[in-house]
Amino acid sequence: LPDEFKRALPVINQLEQAGFEAYFVGGCVRDAILGLPIHDVDIATSAFPAEIKAVFDRTIDVGIEHGTVLVLTEDESYEITTFRTESTYQDYRRPDHVDFVRSLEEDLKRRDFTINALALAHDGTVIDLFDGLTDLENRCLRAVGQAQDRFKEDALRMMRGLRFVSQLDFQLEEKTKQAITAHAHLLAKISVERICIEFEKLLIGKNRSQALLLFVETTCFKYCPQLAQYQAQLLAFANNNRNEVADMTVAWALLLAQLGFSSKQVKPFLKAWKTSNQLCLDVQLLLQMLTIRQQRVFEALDLYHLNTAIVPKLSQLCLLYQLPETAEVLLQRYQALPIHQLKDLAINGHDLMTAFQRKGGSWLKQVLTLCEQAVLNGEIANEKTVLLAYAKEQMNCEKID
Ligand code: ATP
Ligand code: MG
Structure with missing residues (x-):
């Protein structure tokens, strides 16, 4: 077990001692197996939220309606989420209602991709119900279950899929790709903010190029803001520029x-x-x-x-x-x-008004801009007397209102 998991073992153990099941799940298991750095250690458990809170001294309700409780240990915090199913999907968006269940299998079934549906037990055993390990090995991104259904349930998963292709440099499995193509239009139902989070991760991923090709091929790009008209340019970008x-x-x-x-x-x-x-x-x-x-x-x-x-x-x-x-x-x-902003200039508007006995007006900004440019170009020093002399000169010869 990687250190991040070892440090979290007491949390798992406490849940188990209280008679519940608990596992590491999701992205952290995937990343650990890939040898990538682990950012968040997520734990799933058969304990219901109230039961989680009864087991630990220090908890914070971060998403109790989704079954998520934050557990604080000495120097870490862990999101612990009750096993759940997501039954009612309205409008092709993430469900507004979840059911807590006692079975890990039910919980893993509702996850998006096989590589994200792995669970890791306290003894290092991997629970792999959908051949996620094989897919990790083959660097293949495959939806859990029937891809068609999964993208209909939650259309954001399509953008997540493209994001993982880029981030992990995986191949998109053929049926999964076909299902994305068939349901790309459902992205119109998803909030721009959530699409944007995934798109940004796609843009900074290892294989942006391949993900952009799929973004176009599956027609997802047509349902993202302002991109529908840029098919050719997106393809050119994908083909010509592969730098991470x-x-x-x-x-x-x-x-x-x-x-x-x-x-x-x-x-x-x-x-x-x-x-x-x-x-x-x-x-x-x-x-x-x-x-x-x-x-x-x-x-x-x-x-x-x-x-x-x-x-x-x-x-x-x-x-x-x-x-x-x-x-x-x-x-x-x-x-x-010599200067980094207007206020670094050794004179200001007030100085000019006093020196020239004139009221404020648009001439001030014009003169200050000329001084700013002269100082930046190294023509004159940034000193008050020099600047005032320069300003006088400019006021005489330039058309200053
Ligand atoms: P990252 O490394 O970016 O955090 P992640 O896989 O951990 O990737 P999260 O958004 O943190 O992504 O989600 C954690 C887990 O929850 C996923 O691994 C997946 O199992 C599940 N999940 C997240 N979003 C969805 C979704 N829209 N549909 C189904 N399962 C999801
Ligand atoms: Mg995560």
Whole structure:
């Protein structure tokens, strides 16, 4: 057993001593067998939620209606979920009602893919009712039971499937693929937020390329926001660009660059995907910078729009386009800029109004922008007297309102 499981064994043991069954289940078992890092150790048990809470001193109700209780140990916390079936699926979405059951088999049956339907007992025995171990061995992603039914029950599973193909670099089993193709339209019933979570994992997965091909082939792309018109571009992206991208922001920027988006088109696109404002701003900036870099090398004025967090992302994006911009050099150049924001300028609007005895107005912004540019370009020093002299000069010769 991997250490993560060993550390959790007391939790399993306590449930068993109280007369219940308890197993490690789902993604953690799959990842452990694949030798991948384990992020969450999930436990399934025959104990009902009230019974779980009676066994442990410290618990938190995180999803009691779904049978999930968080158990706190000395230095860890574990999600413990009662064995359950999901009987009533309304609208092709995850069920709003679950039934707690005492049988592990029932619980494993309702899971999406065979490789996610493995359970691991305290002694290291794997319970494998659907040949998940063989599929893990063959790197094959197969729905549990009748694929057709499973995607009808919960259409999100189709996007999860494509995400696992990318993340694990697995092949999609033929019947499972056919069933996804037949039911892709049901994705329209699923919330954008939930589709987005899976799509983002697909974009940062090991085999994004293959997953994107299947995304197009199964027609899932037609039922995702803003992508229906981009079949050819998605295929070209899948076929021409196989580099793994670990960063989500870079992954979105690469997708949009490959689809031929300008930075102006980013906002409506990502709004439709309901991503955060921060992501939207970052992707916009990355596309702007990429477009510039494809025409010429960066100048100080370009770098001024960056921030330290985006520098490594920009570097990654440039390198994906064979544009040599290492994060180190880019960061050095960014940090060496004489100013990083308008308020770093040695004069402000107030200084200008006093010096020129004029009221505020649009001239202030214009003059400050000229000063900002001159300082960034290294034409003048960022010193008050120098800046005021420069401002005076500009006010005389430029058309300042
Ligand atoms: P990850 O490594 O991304 O967490 P995971 O397989 O653990 O992958 P989770 O969303 O954490 O994915 O779900 C845990 C387990 O719950 C899955 O392994 C699977 O057995 C089951 N599961 C999750 N979502 C579904 C679903 N929509 N339909 C059926 N089973 C599901
Ligand atoms: Mg998980």
